[in-house]
Amino acid sequence: MRITCPHCGERDVGEFAYYGDATKRRPDGSFELGAFLEYVYPRDNPAGRHRELWYHVGGCRGWLIANRDTRTHEIFGVETAHDRRAEGARNAVAANP
């Protein structure tokens, strides 16, 4: 498996560390137990497309989000988590101006 880092180009998977499901969101500002349990434990664990976090530990040390098929290991795109977070912030502002 090879991952195309937006900064470094196509690299061997051995350069990357896996950090799991990227759709999970830490319940910032909430201290409600149920929200944290939901964040930490259950997983959709799909057999198919999976948005997931990779850390390019052997390269640029960037946080990446890959869209990968867990049945075939085919990767359909990699973006930086930074861009994703910025997009999320813009959407939040747009929703609550």
Add this chain to the structure above:
Amino acid sequence: MRYSAFSILSQALKGNTGWKPVWREPEPKAEYDVVIVGGGGHGLSTAYYLAKNHGLTNVAVVERGYIGSGNIGRNTTIIRSNYGEHGNIPFYEWSLKLWEGLEQDINYNAMVSQRGVLNLYHSDAQRDAAARRGNTMRMHGVDAELLDVEEVRKLVPNLNFDNARFPIYGGLFQPRGGTVRHDAVAWGYARAADTRGVDILQHCEVTGIRVENGHALGVETAKGFIKAKKIGLACAGRSSQVAAMAGLRLPIESHVLQAFVSEGVKPLIDTVITFGAGHFYISQSDKGGLVFGGNIDGYNSYAQRGNLPVIEEVMEEAVAMFPSIGRLRVLRHWGGLMDMSMDGSPIIDKTPIDNLYLNCGWCIGGFKATPASGWCFAHLIAQDASHEAAAAMRLDRFATGRLINESGTGAQPNLH
């Protein structure tokens, strides 16, 4: 037909023309008392113990593929009970005791071989940890011996004892551990369950679970709807998908674990050895092939095949520990789907849905648990109460904080 020396001899005289298939291939009935989803080792042993211990014989095991096609035929065949947590030790020791009597119980040669399991240690700190684990085991009535380097040398002379980075200081040895012929476990349990009336339905994929008002009513399958008074899920790496059919989300990620077999060689390793400075284990099959493996690849996968970095790591650990096997060729390697739970320990419990029971989360250690898993899951389904050996393996422990943190890595999914 009951197997015995006499049956083998009489078949030999008849030119082996009288052997029959060891289980039937029935059509599904409209309704069963219990339907077990998943015809792997755990599902088959559950069905067997439902029939044997609880008198429930109107039972079906539904399997998407064929018997033996999943992890029961993909593991590295090791049995042991060298655990250190209160929720685990009695369970795995009960499993080892069941292995010890299994072949007589099911009248099937599963080649149970108690050749011992040796966990190497490579530092003073690891020796302390090994001593603590060994003492914990002995306090629970499990056999454990702390060996120094000379005792290990007598047991396995051809290890690399003087590795510059990871010299071998000794090992924690469990003499009653060993290996079992994994395929024979599936076939033996299937035959024993079938003999007691259990229907084994192969190539019968479950496509849905019918739930009304919080009660599970039956399963939709490739061969039509099957009504069931109780349903047990034992789906290993596919647990998340099958549970989702009933609207459940599990604390499980499916990962790929690779395993390897070398070409056959003369007797070289007569025990099971684990490397303490990494994650590597090795034994030798009766055919002569070295059977070995390491860690999971570390990312979600349903592919039943892995990638090269883990293969490289496993080979490095193999030759670091055993330099003399460096010229051997790897004959085969493959991958299996591991149902990795968030604390590294299994779940045998009821679900929020009535009549639906769950058995999953076996991570990379399901094979050794096969008999006790079936024993305890059958008890749960038949009695509607946890067996005492599996009482800690609850689904709600993630919410109550009663995790079974055997690997000592904390409740961090990242650390699978």
